[in-house]
């Protein structure tokens with residue numbers, strides 16, 4: 298039984314880790330508090346599930362879900378940079394609008410995907426033909442490939458000139474402007490990329506758990522932040538390579554702790570959001586963690602000051 | 611080459627804190643000028659540089675660089691022609707990035723948004739050669755995060771970044787003011803060397819009258835948003851610190867006199 302719980306935790310850690318990588322982009326790279334997350338995660342699920350139920354190829358549906366997240370991030374970015382609404386409020390506005398939009402897309406609060414083709418059922422039916430393939434570990438293997446694939450792509454991107462510009466935008470916007478970079482543009486690109494990953498994760502999760510639910514986004518941001526903080530505290534941030542790996546491991550550790558707490562019956566599922574918030578609060582008030590998060594809080598976003606905003610949540 | 615025409619700037623318009631810094635300031639910088647700028651606190655020196663770089667928009671007036679009106683050009687586009695070093699060593703570099711990553715941003719100043727690798731062997735060789743010109747040992751620390759450097763090392767790095775691609779105009783705002791005397795001297799010598807070697811047109815704000823006299827070919831004194839002295843060549847060479855101080859105190863005296871008038875009313 299424990300083996301199964303561990304397997305499930307790692308699977309979840311990896312697939313939600315993709316979402317956490319999105320959160321990492323805004324909170325750690327752009328140093329900007331983006332709350333679009335709670336809307337873009339179910340957006341991905343809603344778009345993928347609706348398209349799949351409508352008969353669309355699940356791979357294509359997942360890709361469209363990713364694009365929809367990019368658009369959500371784009372809107373938050375434009376609200377922040379063009380309409381000059383604070384990063385925090387821009388995200389909340391998009392997130393709130395997305396709640397209605399997601400319901401419109403889905404047409405009802407819950408779409409089951411049982412007996413529908415998903416990217417996993419398609420892969421499974423191919424793998425079944427390989428004799429002796431350990432299907433039990435299919436999700437683990439797939440999520441390892443996808444999550445680390447995303448991680449390595451993100452690492453590569455952050456080591457291009459554009460990546461340098463993105464990092465400098467969060468680190469010191471005045472400096473990077475005086476090096477000829479339009480920080481409004483980099484900010485919008487970063488928010489778009491982040492929410493694209495988050496919606497992508499939402500689409501995967503919907504297919505993995507077999508349904509999309511309009512309320513599945515609640516608390517996503519806090520779960521993402523918890524993963525980022527745990528990873529950062531345990532593995533540090535010596536380089537981009539390590540920081541992004543830390544996010545995935547942080548996510549696995551976060552999901553494992555939750556499973557542990559639940560299977561030991563220390564709490565029930567409905568307590569989890571409270572527990573996670575408490576973990577994040579402790580992390581944010583513990584001095585070492587605070588240093589980690591507050592560093593360079595000058596931030597790229599208008600009215601940033603990450604630590605302040607996180608505490609304001 | 612750089613012309614400012616009728617620049618006016620008021621901060622906090624229509625509030626109790628309204629602060630008129632410039633009113634119809636005009637001023638011309640010639641190609642190859644190395645101008646040192648002195649003046650009391652609040653004279654408007656930093657604001658002048660900020661208006662030139664585009665960090666602050668003037669309320670009215672025109673800024674013409676090489677015959678092109680750049681008054682409406684956003685800061686990040688002007689940055690292609692303008693190099694800057696700030697007083698605060700924290701402002702010029704990206705602390706969580708390494709020395710070589712920072713230098714890479716400066717090297718590709720006009721095309722930073724591309725998907726080419728930020729670093730490669732050639733760039734790293736180039737950066738090493740740049741850094742080995744200054745006796746700070748930075749050439750061995752390319753992979754060190756800038757947050758670990760001292761203020762002087764950061765200013766030296768920022769200066770290299772600002773001039774790596776020859777700017778049309780270089781703006782230095784008290785860039786050695788927060789450094790210890792020895793490091794300040796080093797960065798100052800480096801500044802003179804780079805400017806001379808590349809013939810960079812430069813505006814340098816300083817509170818050090820000795821530097822202001824010794825460096826550059828032209829000296830400007832500002833007071834209350836006006837240029838009250840503009841000397842160059844022989845006239846500048848003939849000027850000494852006591853004379854400059856005299857002039858400086860006159861302005862302060864004028865201020866006292868004004869205060870007295872105010873009180874008398």
Ligand SMILES: Nc1ncnc2c1ncn2[C@@H]1O[C@H](COP(=O)(O)OP(=O)(O)OP(=O)(O)O)[C@@H](O)[C@H]1O
Nearest residue numbers: 621622629631649650651652653654655656657658
């Ligand atoms: N962003 C701003 N908002 C409001 N007022 C400002 C701003 N920047 C400068 N000022 C005001 O403009 C005036 C000129 O300031 P400035 O910084 O240009 O002076 P300075 O000559 O550089 O002085 P210092 O030698 O102290 O650096 C000051 O009264 C200052 O308070």
Ligand SMILES: [Mg+2]
Nearest residue numbers: 655656657783
């Ligand atoms: Mg100043």
